[in-house]
Amino acid sequence: MTADSGNTSVLVPQPLSDELEQLVQEAVSIDVKELLAEDGLPELDERTGRPKVLKAYVVHADPKMTVVPNFLSDEEIKHLLELSEDYWVQSMVGTGVYKTNDESKDLQNKPSPNRTSYSCMLRSSQTDLVRDVEFRLAQLAGIQVDYLERLNMVRYEPGQLFNRHHDGRFRPKTVFVYLNDLPENAGGETFFPNLGIKFVPRKGCAVMWSNVLGPGVDDERTIHQGLPPRTGIKFGVNCFFNDKPIKQMEAARISQEEDGLRARAARLGCKTFDPEQLFRDDVRELLPGQIRAFSLNQEPKLSVIPGFLNEDEASALAAMTQPAESRPVIDESCFARIEQKMALVAGLPQVNMEPLKGAQDEVLIEEFFKKGDILKAADCYYHTIVYCRDLTQNPQYYPDLKHTQEQRQSSKDLCESVFTNLALCQLKYAATFGTTASEERTKVLKEGAKSASEALKLNPKNAKALFRRAAATASLAQGNSNNEEAQQLCLEARADFLQVIEVDPQNREARVELKAVQELVKALKREEAEGEKKGWLRAEAAPWLQVNGATKCVVHMRCSTVAAEGSHSAPVTLSFILGDPDMHEGFHVAVKSMTVGEVASFTFSPSRFRATGSLVKLLPSTKEAQAKPSVWEITFLKYVTWEDLDCKGQRLRKIHSEGYGPFPEHLAEIFVHWKVVGPDNSLLHSSRYTLSMGADSGMSQVEDEDKPAPSYVLGEGAWEPISTLCRSLRQGGAGELWMRCLPAMPVQESLGNGMDASAQLSMMLNKAKEGASQDSLEHCVVRVELEKVVPPLAGPSDARWEGxxxxxxxxxxxxxxxxxxxxxxxxxxxxxxxxxxxxxxxxxxxxxxxxxxxxxxxxxxxxxxxxxxxxxxxxxxxxxxxxxxxxxxxxxxxxxxxxxxxxxxxxxxxxxxxxxxxxxxxxxxxxxxxxxxxxxxxxxxxxxxxxxxxxxxxx
Ligand SMILES: O=C(O)CCC(=O)C(=O)O
Ligand SMILES: [Fe+2]
Structure with a gap:
């Protein structure tokens, strides 16, 4: 709490130095004894021992410094010192950095060489006398007693001190009262270095100053220090006025801690709370001015405060619900108190509140509402409800109140209206979560419906409550992915909207909402029907997902990336073997949740792009997708199950058409036109080719439809993958081999057309190398057309027999x-x-x-x-x-x-x-x-x- 370090360091007292000693010597000494020497000693009341007329001397104008002689009586001082006996502990200083407006979070109390004295914290309203002193201090300061911190007794042995410090920007005012006299010139003054004044300790004398220039702004001029007494022991009491109603907060906190209600609250969870039960469980008496909060839920915090309003306050509030002409005379000052309490339970500064004065029944809450602070308003509603409901339902707990039947009725009305408005708060709050389902949104909407139901319990014809319950229920239906549940909610909402219309036939809003709910029901019904169909389609598709053993699945899909602004990249059609590690892993996942014909949008995280193979390279803008999540639109075109020839998905076989005649036998001569097609559908090789010389690249390979297909003898030199496929094709048949990569060609003798298969393939590979992608022979498809099958010579009976x-x-x-x-x-x-x-x-x-x-x-x-x-x-x-x-x-x-x-x-x-x-x-x-x-x-x-x-x- 230094003057000069702003919010970086809160308390860095400077050690006393010779220079400071010098300053102290030069400072103007203010001694009440001298003041009173001129004015005369105050006349004391015999009964109280206090001045009949309390005088305050303003000893410094700006900042205002006030001295009050004999503020505490000898009896009071004796009492305070007795209370402190045996409880002195080492004084602490608050250290830390101001981050929030709550010093209890920002600052930590720590021992420090800058404060060597002893302290003793009295409890708030510890005794009647303490409470009396507290109230007098509040009067002196002109600040409500709720803002007064626990009285902080201090004791200085010779040499003990409290170095230069500031009492804190969160403490608008300090009253320091000296509790004894020291020997003459024994030191121990309170020194204000920036003002050049020091106060001589005089028993019962109070010094008061402000610590702030405005809310939360340090007034550095009132930096001060407690100088060490040279002889004797100095006693004093710090009376700090906080900017929060700390006294009640503390009372509530102590009360909670004492009775272990926290644990019970935790157990209560979010169940329906029953204040009656809370009351029954807790029979202890509350001291006047004390309130007890029952914490029902920690996060978000929800508390019930029985007896939150006292008799007068409740009556005044209840009376406000009556028409002005029949309203009894109300002590309007109580609204300020209610305001203050509201602020303290909400833990928010009272300055944020509008005054209750002239309030209608809900004005206090409406004010919050208008400011858009839904939660604050809801909080107030909660508290009002707790009180009002209790008042109406449990009058036996308020024997002193002696409310009339009308007053109870009006309290009930208030309760109804507050529940109705709470429902609105909850609806508005839920709307801040958007329309998509989230846990929090659902919770709030359910609470909203519950609040409206509470109001409806009190008045089943409350159109507003009906409307709000309907709105909450309809919103719940909107975000619900469970079709059945959503339909049920719609029915409930519809019933409520219909009732609103019945009660209030002019309500257009209800009609509009009703229509929307009915639309939603229709959509849900449609979705339900589609869902069934979809389920059926999925069931149909299921077998391909369970492909095992030699059967594998090749999936064909069209995909494009969707940019943030919605534009699509040029679509790429991809075909891949399901489970192929060379393919984008996300697509395997995606395809398993889709059915043929479905268009889906998927967001793939970069980690999904683990595949390194050639296939993934064909995906649009994968580089970008590897860096950040990308959105893809995927159309599931078709899938084909293939026989896995080597059971590793390396070489799948699909027969498009088996042709006619018998399957070719071993040693049959087969005439095969085969083509190798890359994954991007480009023709990489055709077995019917001619070499064209003299082109730009010197030599190029051209497909020549006029050429006959090369012939191979099955089992003797035909490229093995092709012969494997041809064994399951009849003449005229066509098939495909789906290869993860082109296997090495066997070394073969020269074939019919003078060019053996390995030579063809090496040409093909060369061509691929010349091309854009060196990996283009990966994931190729070998398309085979078995043009002609010449069966092997059967023997002497064969027409071809030549003897x-x-x-x-x-x-x-x-x-x-x-x-x-x-x-x-x-x-x-x-x-x-x-x-x-x-x-x-x-x-x-x-x-x-x-x-x-x-x-x-x-x-x-x-x-x-x-x-x-x-x-x-x-x-x-x-x-x-x-x-x-x-x-x-x-x-x-x-x-x-x-x-x-x-x-x-x-x-x-x-x-x-x-x-x-x-x-x-x-x-x-x-x-x-x-x-x-x-x-x-x-x-x-x-x-x-x-x-x-x-x-x-x-x-
Ligand atoms: O002991 C004094 O004179 C002043 C004490 C003080 O400033 C404090 O405790 O904050
Ligand atoms: Fe201080």
């Missing part, structure tokens, strides 16, 4: 495949040779006898080769061993046949050697066979290799 040359061709092809290392493909061809030959005529068969021998030795060799390592290994499963044994048995059968039919064939010896090794590890036998083989076919590479291999194993 023995077909066998030769087939065996040649098998040899090619074997050379390439494609043993399985070779095996398939060799088995066909073995199957066809016995179907030939004897002469034709003879011409291909050797081919048959080669074919059977080839089959046996392949089988023995794949069986041998398995039989060799001890760690394979018995299933595999069984398969290997079966292979070897078949090889043995071929071998036996060969040994009979083609004993000289190198392949026969080779096969035998292989079997010997695989079965018994018979190296000698195998070696012997190989030597024979070398003799018959010295140039056979397989024989030479096998011999070498055997040699290495033997050593």
């Amino acid at each position: 023995p040359s077909s066998v030769v061709q087939e065996r040649f092809r098998a040899a090619q495949l074997l050379e390439k290392g494609d043993e399985n493909a070779a095996l398939a061809r060799l088995r066909r040779v073995a199957a066809w030959c016995p179907q030939l005529s004897a002469s034709e068969g003879a011409s291909v006898s050797r081919d048959l021998g080669e074919a059977r030795s080839g089959i046996g060799w392949i089988l023995a080769c794949r069986a041998a390592p398995i039989l060799d290994s001890g760690s394979v499963t018995s299933d595999l061993i069984a398969l290997a044994k079966k292979d070897l048995a078949e090889a043995e059968a071929h071998c036996k046949w060969l040994e009979v039919n083609h004993p000289d064939l190198a392949g026969t010896r080779l096969l035998r050697s292989k079997i010997l090794l695989a079965l018994d590890d018979d190296f000698a036998g195998a070696h012997e066979q190989l030597l024979e083989a070398q003799r018959s076919a010295p140039d056979n590479k397989t024989v030479q290799l096998s011999a070498r291999h055997l040699e290495s194993r033997r050593t």
Whole structure:
């Protein structure tokens, strides 16, 4: 509470210095003893011991400093000192920073070397005498006693002091009363350095000054300090007038703390309170001037204050409801008191209130209302209600009031009107939350409806209350997302509005509102019907959401971002595999709450843009969306379930049309036109292409519709993803492969059109690299049209059979495949040779006898080769061993046949050697066979290799 530091530091007393000692010496000393020497000692009342005429001396004009000799009597001083005995504690100073207008929040009381004295706080109205002193102080100050803080006794031992300070901007006035005389020149004066005056302590003498220039503005001129007494003990009492009605606030607080009502209030929660119950529970007597608040709710604070108004006040207020001509004479001064109490319970400065004078029954509250402070008004209504209702319903608690029947009736009327107005307050307050449902809005509206209901209990025909209840209920319906509940509320509101119209047929507002409610009911009914349909649609859509295993879902949606001003970005159509981590996570969430055809607006938080893949890059303005929440308009176009070919969503397959005829068999020649389309629908590759040279980039790839589709043999060199798709297509069929990325093409031999698939693909990749996006081959769709299926040659019965040359061709092809290392493909061809030959005529068969021998030795060799390592290994499963044994048995059968039919064939010896090794590890036998083989076919590479291999194993 310094003068100079404004609101930064509240109390920074300066230590006494020599310089200050000097100032004190030079200051004008004001001593009542000297004043009275001229004027004569005041004549004391024998009974009270106080001056018959109390004189106040203005010793300084601006700021006004007043001295009152013998303000307290010896008896009073003795009493105050007795009350303080045993209760002296170290004095504190308020430290902190002014932030609010409530110093109790801003300042903290702390011990300080700047105040070394002792203090004792008396309780408010602690005794009759204390209360009497308090009232006299209030009279002296011209301030209501409610603003007087608890009397603050001080005691200074020699050397103890209170350094330079200001009593606080929240204390408009200070009265300091000295409680004893000190020896002459013992010091202990109250020194005002800025005024250059000091007061000599004289028993019973009061000094009064103002601490403010205006509300909340320090008057730095009245900075002062309590100088240390050199000898003797100095007693005094600080009487601070606060800018808030602190006395009653404290009384209410003490009362609450004492009886632990807080806990009970908390338990009461927001249940309907019953003041009657509160009264019943609390039988303790209240001291005059004390009020007791029952706190029903902490946040927001709601208190009930029984006996808030005293008898006179209640009568005066109740009388105001009567017509002026029949109104009894009212002591209008009580309105000021009510005002003051209202202010104190509201915790708001009384200056904010309009005077009650000339009030109609509700003027006090109306005034608040007009200022737009709904909450303040509501607070007042609450308090008035508590009182009025109690007065009407529990007259037994007010035996002293002796109200007449009319007075009770008028109190009841007041109660009704106050409830009606409280409902309005609550409606207005609820309106500040807008029209969308919120917890607070709902709570307030429900309270509003309740208040109106209370008024209606007192008068069921109160049109205003009916209207307000209806309005509250209708508003509740408006924000309610539960259709059924909302409809019920509408019905209630409608009933009330109808009643308003019945009571007041001229009420246009009610008619308008009624119509609005009826519209709302219609809308709700519509929504209900749609909701059912929607629920059905969702149920229909449900299976695709539960896609599992090999079935996956591809979702097609159109999306655009919506800017703050409502403009849409150019829409982008997106197709993605549901659950694909490369896709914007938010879209997965979004799509799961939508049905096909639905347009929805979603706000995506930046964290939703976690996806890093190429697909998310196609979303409009995702950069912005990654920085801050963005609003998207999404249209759910369609969804398709796809078969997941590798169960990881890497390669989905969708058959658009299966075509006609049988499904292509293994080794069928298929003519496939395939295209690779990027996620943005751009054509990346077509298998029917021509190279166009000499363009800007030197070379470009152009689709050529006149070219035939390239052909592949299914199972031999066709790009595997395409052959997988083609196996489920008939000729003329079309399908799509949905690829998360284009897999590496297998190394393939040259195909029919002179360009193999890997070459095509590498061209395609190059083209993609030249293009804008290097990732454009991710999330591509391979569209396949199976233009022609040529079934594999069936055998001699096939129209395409060319006689023995077909066998030769087939065996040649098998040899090619074997050379390439494609043993399985070779095996398939060799088995066909073995199957066809016995179907030939004897002469034709003879011409291909050797081919048959080669074919059977080839089959046996392949089988023995794949069986041998398995039989060799001890760690394979018995299933595999069984398969290997079966292979070897078949090889043995071929071998036996060969040994009979083609004993000289190198392949026969080779096969035998292989079997010997695989079965018994018979190296000698195998070696012997190989030597024979070398003799018959010295140039056979397989024989030479096998011999070498055997040699290495033997050593
Ligand atoms: O002791 C005095 O003379 C003055 C005391 C004072 O100013 C205070 O307690 O605030
Ligand atoms: Fe002070």
